Amino acid sequence: MGWVTTEHPTREELDACVQCGLCLPVCPTFRLTGRETASPRGRLHAMSAVGEGVVEVDEVFAGLLDFCLGCRACEPVCPGLVPYGRALEGARAEIAEQVPGRKRLRRWQTTTILGSRAALRLGSLGLRIGQKLGLLRLTPARYRRITSGLRKLGGRGQPTLGHAGGSGEAGTVGLLAGCVQDEWFRPVNRTAVTLLEMAGHRVEVPRSQTCCGALAAHDGKAGAAHVFAGQNEEAFERYDMVVATAAGCSAHLAGYEGLGSSAADITVAVARAIDDGRLPVSEVDRGEMVIQDPCHLRHAQRVVDEPRRILEAAGFRPVEIDPVALCCGAAGVYTMAQPEASETLGNQKADQVRSSGVTRVASANPGCEMQLRSHLGDDYEVAHPIEWYLAALEEDGRGDD
Amino acid sequence: MSYLEALRGALGEANVLEEPVELHLFSKDASLLRGQANVVVFPQDADQVSEVVKIAEAHKVPIVARGAGTGLTAGASPTEGGIVVVTTAIDSIEIDLENRSAWVGAGVINLDLSAAAAPHGLHFAPDPSSQSACTIGGNVANNSGGPHCLAEGSTTSHVLGLEVVLAGGEIVRLGGNAPDPIGLDLKGLIVGSEGTLGIVTKALVRLLPLDPDVRTMLLAFPTVESAATTVSQVISAGMVPAALELMDQRMVQAVENWLQAGLPVDAAAVLLAEVVGETEGVEAEAEIIADLGRANGATSVEVARDETHRATLWKGRKSAFGAIAQLAPDYYLHDAVVPRTRLVETMSAVYEIADRYDLTMLNVFHAGDGNLHPLVAFDASDPETNRKVHEAGDEIVAICLKNGGALSGEHGIGIEKRDMMRTTFTELDLDAQARLKEAVDPSGVFNPSKVLPAGSRCFDFGGVRRKELPEGVWV
Numbered sequence: 045m046g047w048v049t050t051e052h053p054t055r056e057e058l059d060a061c062v063q064c065g066l067c068l069p070v071c072p073t074f075r076l077t078g079r080e081t082a083s084p085r086g087r088l089h090a091m092s093a094v095g096e097g098v099v100e101v102d103e104v105f106a107g108l109l110d111f112c113l114g115c116r117a118c119e120p121v122c123p124g125l126v127p128y129g130r131a132l133e134g135a136r137a138e139i140a141e142q143v144p145g146r147k148r149l150r151r152w153q154t155t156t157i158l159g160s161r162a163a164l165r166l167g168s169l170g171l172r173i174g175q176k177l178g179l180l181r182l183t184p185a186r187y188r189r190i191t192s193g194l195r196k197l198g199g200r201g202q203p204t205l206g207h208a209g210g211s212g213e214a215g216t217v218g219l220l221a222g223c224v225q226d227e228w229f230r231p232v233n234r235t236a237v238t239l240l241e242m243a244g245h246r247v248e249v250p251r252s253q254t255c256c257g258a259l260a261a262h263d264g265k266a267g268a269a270h271v272f273a274g275q276n277e278e279a280f281e282r283y284d285m286v287v288a289t290a291a292g293c294s295a296h297l298a299g300y301e302g303l304g305s306s307a308a309d310i311t312v313a314v315a316r317a318i319d320d321g322r323l324p325v326s327e328v329d330r331g332e333m334v335i336q337d338p339c340h341l342r343h344a345q346r347v348v349d350e351p352r353r354i355l356e357a358a359g360f361r362p363v364e365i366d367p368v369a370l371c372c373g374a375a376g377v378y379t380m381a382q383p384e385a386s387e388t389l390g391n392q393k394a395d396q397v398r399s400s401g402v403t404r405v406a407s408a409n410p411g412c413e414m415q416l417r418s419h420l421g422d423d424y425e426v427a428h429p430i431e432w433y434l435a436a437l438e439e440d441g442r443g444d445d
Numbered sequence: 446m447s448y449l450e451a452l453r454g455a456l457g458e459a460n461v462l463e464e465p466v467e468l469h470l471f472s473k474d475a476s477l478l479r480g481q482a483n484v485v486v487f488p489q490d491a492d493q494v495s496e497v498v499k500i501a502e503a504h505k506v507p508i509v510a511r512g513a514g515t516g517l518t519a520g521a522s523p524t525e526g527g528i529v530v531v532t533t534a535i536d537s538i539e540i541d542l543e544n545r546s547a548w549v550g551a552g553v554i555n556l557d558l559s560a561a562a563a564p565h566g567l568h569f570a571p572d573p574s575s576q577s578a579c580t581i582g583g584n585v586a587n588n589s590g591g592p593h594c595l596a597e598g599s600t601t602s603h604v605l606g607l608e609v610v611l612a613g614g615e616i617v618r619l620g621g622n623a624p625d626p627i628g629l630d631l632k633g634l635i636v637g638s639e640g641t642l643g644i645v646t647k648a649l650v651r652l653l654p655l656d657p658d659v660r661t662m663l664l665a666f667p668t669v670e671s672a673a674t675t676v677s678q679v680i681s682a683g684m685v686p687a688a689l690e691l692m693d694q695r696m697v698q699a700v701e702n703w704l705q706a707g708l709p710v711d712a713a714a715v716l717l718a719e720v721v722g723e724t725e726g727v728e729a730e731a732e733i734i735a736d737l738g739r740a741n742g743a744t745s746v747e748v749a750r751d752e753t754h755r756a757t758l759w760k761g762r763k764s765a766f767g768a769i770a771q772l773a774p775d776y777y778l779h780d781a782v783v784p785r786t787r788l789v790e791t792m793s794a795v796y797e798i799a800d801r802y803d804l805t806m807l808n809v810f811h812a813g814d815g816n817l818h819p820l821v822a823f824d825a826s827d828p829e830t831n832r833k834v835h836e837a838g839d840e841i842v843a844i845c846l847k848n849g850g851a852l853s854g855e856h857g858i859g860i861e862k863r864d865m866m867r868t869t870f871t872e873l874d875l876d877a878q879a880r881l882k883e884a885v886d887p888s889g890v891f892n893p894s895k896v897l898p899a900g901s902r903c904f905d906f907g908g909v910r911r912k913e914l915p916e917g918v919w920v
Contacts, residue, residue: 059774063475064767065515065578069554078487078533078552080514081462086470099466108466121577123703124770 046097051137051266053130058092060126061085067118067128072371072389073111082111084118084128091135101135101142109135111385113378114262115339115371120346129344130299136264146264161205168227172197189379189390193414200230204237204249212246214322217313218283219247220276220297223255225290229410232289232428236310238443239430240287243317253279256288258296259376277302287313289428291341291409292376298345309341311408314430315350318357326359326436332402333360333432336393336416337369338409351408351429358429358436362406365396374415386415394419406432448504452486452528455496460487460534471511471529475575475766477775477825478519478860480509482529489534491646495614498644501528501890502612509892510640512552512580515573517766517778518859520587520639525893532582535646540565544622545652546605551582551645558650567652570597573855574763585645588637590855592688592719592762595813597653599855601636606649609635611642612886620649634881639857640892642885656721659687660731661749661758664738665712669693669796669808671741672714673789676812678737679718680785684730689813690717690762696807699768700761708761709745716743716812717762765809766820772805773822777834780856781845785815794844795819802837804830816854817845842868858896866898875901 047053067084068074074083081090090108093099109132116129140146171194174180180191205221217240219233226233233249240247257272277300280286286307288294294309317323333355341347352362373379373389397405397420405420406429407413417426437443446454453461462468462485473479483506488494501508507527514521523529535550538561545567549558555576559568572591573579583589585607590599597603606620620632635642666672669691676689692700693714701708709715716738720730735746749755769776783791792808799806799821810818819841823830842852842865852869853862866875879902883889 060770062767062770062774062776063473063514064764064770065475065513065575066764066767068513068515068578069556078531078536079462080470080531081467085514089470090466093466093469099469104464104466121764123700123764123767125703126770 045100045142046094047101047138049137049141049266051134053091053095053134055095057127057131057134058088058095060124061088061092062124063089064123066121066123070117070121070368070370072113072115072117072373073385075370076385076388081108084112087112087135088126088128088131091131094135094138101138103143106139106143106146109139111382113339113371113373113375115375116343117339117369117371120343133261133264133266136262137266138264140264140266164223164227168197168224171228186380186383189383189386189418190414193416193418194228195231195417197228201234203227203230204233206249206251207237208246208248209237210241210246211244214244214317215284216246216248216282218280218286219249220253220256220280220286220288220293221249222288222290222293225293225410229289229413229428232410232431235428235431235434236287236289239314239317239323239434243314243322245285248283250279256293256296258292261296262376273300273302276300280306285313289430291338291345292411295340295344309345309347309350309408310430311341311350311354312347314433315353318353323357324437324440324442325357326440326442328359328436328440329361330359330436331361332363332400332404334365334397334400334402334405335362335429336365336372336397336405336407336412338407338412339369339371339375341408342369351406354429354433355406358433360404360406360432360436363400363402365400366393372412372415374409374411376411379415390415390419397424404432448500448506448528449484451500451504452484452497455500456486456488456493460489461485471514471531472523474511474514474516474519474521476517476519476522476859476861477777478522478524480519480522480524481526482509482523483526485529485531487531487534491535491608491610491616494530494532494610494644494646495616497528497530498610498612498890499614502614502888505888506890507893508644508890510582510586510644512583513554513575513578515575515579516583516587516859517780517856518853518861520857520859520892520895521583522860524860527890530644532580532644532646535582540567540652541622545654546622546649547652548647548649549581550647551580551585553581555579555581555584562652563655565652566655568655569650570594570603570653571600574766576763581648581650582645585636585648586639587857588855590811590816592690592717592811594855595689595811596685596687596721601633603651604632604636604648605651607632607635607645608647609643609645612888612891616646622649637857639859639896641882641896642891644891656687658724658727659719659721659755660727661717661719661755662731662734663709663745663747663749663758664716664718664735664743665709665745666714666716666738667712667742667744669714669792670789671743672716673792673812675716675734675738675741675743677785677788678741679734680813682733682737684720684733686718686730686734686813687721688717688719689811691715691808691810691812692717692762692765693808695772695805696765696768696809699771699807700765702771703764703768704757704761706757706761712744717758762809769807769820769822772807773824775825776820776822777838778818778820779838779841779845780853780862781817781842781850782854783815783817783845783848783850785813787848787850788812788815791817791845791848791850795841798837798840798844802833804833804837811854814854815850860895863894863896864898866896
């Protein structure tokens with residue numbers, strides 16, 4: 045049957061692979077299994093086979109792609125410049141369309157929950173009560189990595205959605221509040237607003253925005269992802285810079301056709317302000333801090349130096365734990381979809397942190413943060429680099445000048 | 446009991462793949478030629494490989510060993526069908542510091558071995574361009590080289606011993622740490638045999654000390670000839686640099702497009718040279734190379750600032766083949782070696798052939814040891830182009846041989862170069878090799894139809910008969 049949607053991986057995208065195999069060693073699932081079927085090259089090969097009519101889009105094909113984390117570590121090492129992330133989204137859209145039993149589930153999860161503030165608030169309230177009463181221990185094993193990795197949900201101040209403030213001499217920033225980000229990671233968003241305003245930006249968090257659509261796109265719900273993208277492009281079209289505080293979201297924004305180069309991760313915006321002297325550098329030595337690279341920051345956006353510069357400006361000495369930055373196994377809904385592989389990768393990452401002997405960790409993506417917290421336990425403190433930075437400034441008494 | 450049932454029983458269902466899409470992904474390596482696997486297995490140790498061999502022999506089914514599938518001559522392509530034996534699960538590394546050697550599983554990635562040895566100040570010298578992905582098993586099977594084999598020699602110079610599963614499922618250990626083992630050098634027979642004599646499950650490899658100092662430099666030239674001349678002069682000046690690599694303009698441009706490292710894209714050719722040793726020595730040698738380069742018209746001489754810069758330059762060189770994808774969906778490359786003294790004239794002839802056939806030719810190769818990799822970027826789905834690539838390829842090989850060269854420097858023969866074996870060997874040579882194959886692999890199950898062209902022996906190999914190649918495929 046071949047491809048049936050307009051989203052499918054194109055011949056041009058797939059022909060960009062000459063099967064040299066340089067992606068194999070950086071792929072977490074190839075590393076786990078040693079199998080071509082679990083490698084980027086293998087998955088592209090399978091997609092090509094669908095295009096050639098040799099292979100059907102069926103349960104087996106879906107299984108090959110389900111196992112992919114979507115970490116895109118294969119992209120920066122690919123000399124052929126294969127747009128793997130795009131091809132993967134296209135193939136997943138085909139799976140959602142062609143493989144029975146997958147379509148309804150995806151639509152329900154993505155559009156109804158992520159696209160609706162009310163549903164998110166209600167769900168988060170439930171989690172907050174559960175957390176308070178200690179009921180989250182009772183969650184089914186498959187979801188426990190999520191619940192045990194959550195931050196404390198009480199007393200986090202107001203949501204940032206609807207906020208507008210700041211002088212604007214350094215330009216106007218539209219902040220993507222995110223779907224779960226503004227509920228579960230509200231302090232990150234609030235820190236972003238504070239720092240961007242300190243740096244001379246006017247910051248607005250327009251109410252007309254919605255979920256960035258990354259989770260929908262990664263799960264093959266291309267239609268929903270396009271609707272989300274369209275709504276956001278309209279909500280953010282008049283800003284100098286559009287900033288997201290979750291690496292997964294900023295990576296997806298960077299792929300919007302309508303936003304172009306105005307999309308940026310918060311670490312890029314803050315590092316730029318530090319470099320320009322619009323944000324201060326702490327003189328205090330605060331010791332070592334582990335830096336963990338979210339895949340969608342390092343691999344998908346090639347942002348490596350910025351979070352390190354932010355930590356250095358806060359007086360920390362960044363400690364490297366993984367030269368190739370293998371995925372931690374969080375990968376959106378991967379903890380729930382592929383619990384075994386996710387568990388192994390999470391343990392590996394936690395071991396890397398433990399062997400550093402440092403208990404403070406910086407991570408610029410909510411999924412990674414939860415995975416790290418869940419695997420590391422209470423003796424470790426995990427937060428976004430900009431949170432560590434603002435806390436340092438406040439300690440120095442330079443928090444709100 | 447079918448051989449599939451037998452394999453499931455011996456290895457467990459989780460280590461046996463049978464779905465059509467799964468088999469499709471193991472039906473080729475990094476070369477162009479596709480075979481068709483009947484089943485793919487992942488043995489965990491030599492005992493399980495032994496079981497697989499016994500089953501294959503009992504059922505007269507071919508077995509094709511595979512590591513990471515980065516080979517360039519279809520050596521791991523199951524062109525006769527059968528069982529693809531993937532060795533990636535055999536991945537132990539036991540370093541013996543006293544003997545400066547290591548027993549390494551066939552499935553260990555080349556660069557992982559050097560990474561494991563680095564804390565002890567050691568490394569594994571053979572460094573194929575695919576070293577971040579390719580496995581030790583594949584290196585042994587193809588006697589792989591790499592840029593640094595100019596000074597250190599190819600894989601065979603670094604293999605001290607082997608654990609091999611032979612016909613009948615017999616597991617043997619050949620060679621060892623002793624400097625001069627008695628008897629015939631049987632491990633030397635296995636190295637480079639491309640899985641046609643047995644399946645290597647472990648190798649005892651030599652580990653060399655890390656170099657005390659290194660200088661890596663990039664020289665840009667206005668012509669390919671001036672770069673090639675520099676190479677010859679460097680060698681005749683009495684030096685053996687650690688590496689001397691040449692890339693032509695098209696190749697540099699494709700790499701730079703991806704790497705964004707400020708490579709000299711305007712130069713007709715660049716030479717990547719590396720010297721290693723004590724600081725004083727490397728500084729003096731680097732100076733000589735720079736002077737020779739300038740004397741030959743080099744427009745720039747850039748010395749790597751630090752380890753990061755050096756790593757970037759090497760990354761560019763070692764990712765070159767993959768970068769060809771930017772020009773065309775397929776590429777075909779030759780691996781011929783010519784004497785260094787004939788490098789300049791051979792290069793000119795090779796470019797002339799490509800021009801005459803109107804083909805996109807790129808060159809990236811180990812200039813120091815005269816190992817050419819002339820490479821044609823093309824679209825294999827066009828039969829007319831296929832024919833031209835074929836004819837041009839034959840001419841390229843012919844000119845290399847005419848200039849005193851050899852068919853393959855380091856990639857192996859596999860299928861892609863198999864039928865050119867006759868250009869190098871006489872009937873008698875081929876018959877001797879075929880007899881050897883027959884003696885070691887009487888049932889003919891080990892990677893049949895590879896390396897030796899059909900009819901090398903006056904009668905066919907044992908149980909497995911050679912099939913005609915699929916339509917549209919050329920070798």
